[in-house]
Amino acid sequence: MSRYAARAPLSVYMLADHLDGVLAAGEDLIARGHDWRALAENPGDPAEFALRQRRIAEDVRGLELMLVARVLKARTHARSLAEVDDRFRAVGTLFASGTNVLLDAVTECGDARSEDFDSGEDIISYVRSRGLIAPDAASVRSAAELTIDDSFLIAKRIALGPLLDMAAAFLDALDSQYELFVEAEPERGTRITLERDEGDRLSLN
Template identity: 75%
Template sequence: MSHVAMRAPLSVYLLADHLDAILAAGEDIVARGHDWRALAEKKSDPADFVVRQRAIAEEVRGLELVLVARVLKARDHARSLAEIDDRFRPVGSLFASGTALLLDAVEESGDARSEDFETGDDIVSYVRSRGLIAPDAPAVREAAQLTIDDSFLIAKRVALGPLLDMAAAFLDALDVQYTLFVEDDPLQAGQLRIEPDDIDRAPLN
């Protein structure tokens, strides 16, 4: 891909970074789901299983928080970009409307004490709230139910698959317009290209 391209506004680089991080967090959540299912399928000491399962669940919850934070930042930068480039108004509006439900989840995601108090910090409650088992299911009955896929509900509200699809589509649109990713060097393929001046001017957000 040519290095000669239209110089992108700073908001484009910041938005692209957040979108890329959303995709990475989503992939990590799915990967932890594989670990969780593998743990459930393997015979082990019950006490050890409980501890390791709790650790994986907390990792998934942490990645959810990272993903939500990145989505909210991406929404901000999408609005900034739409103000200076009308071409991105439609995709920006789609992304904003598709992620609006996560705005209501910020306080709840950051402080799970209320839910933990009501459920006794039960792992089944977390699994149920993410759509891995039916809302009225009393427990996880088989390891296959611990599969995290596109239907996993981020913060109990937005399905993971469509969210990642929106982020990827937005990122592709930015790359098509501004040639953000370097592909000339195989060692740098897929890396976000940021100009030195942009680094100097970039705020820490």
């Protein structure tokens, strides 16, 4: 940890943690999407396929909810940081305005009754609402459509790619000012051994 990080307000650490959580949830969403597509390409036993697909769909929804929660928490800490550090007023406002649409999704995301995946039709409705298939598509026509990428609509409202870009840009801005991710310097007295081509050894204290 750098001397600058030691002087960072608490809101910086909280904000950085939630932004990092947003990025992690996004990466996990994409990875679980790969699993879903792989399953669709090799469904195997129909009964087993239904169970495995439901499990993946529930994981995807869980990760989506986690991402939304992290974004909303990040918004709160971004406002707190803007009050104590004017340098982040503009980027905080940009992040808040860019994610404002998720505020309307809180109640809807909290009620999962319409997306409990009790049947195949419920899953189709879910992937349709997240932009994986066309709004008028009656079913998934190919495994390739079950690809979660930058265009995946989080809570039906905001594309995953731009959301992750905003989070990453904000996290980079925090790091550039507070050096949050500086690696610790090696302890004094550490012995470093260098191997030469001739087989000689050179030791440095």
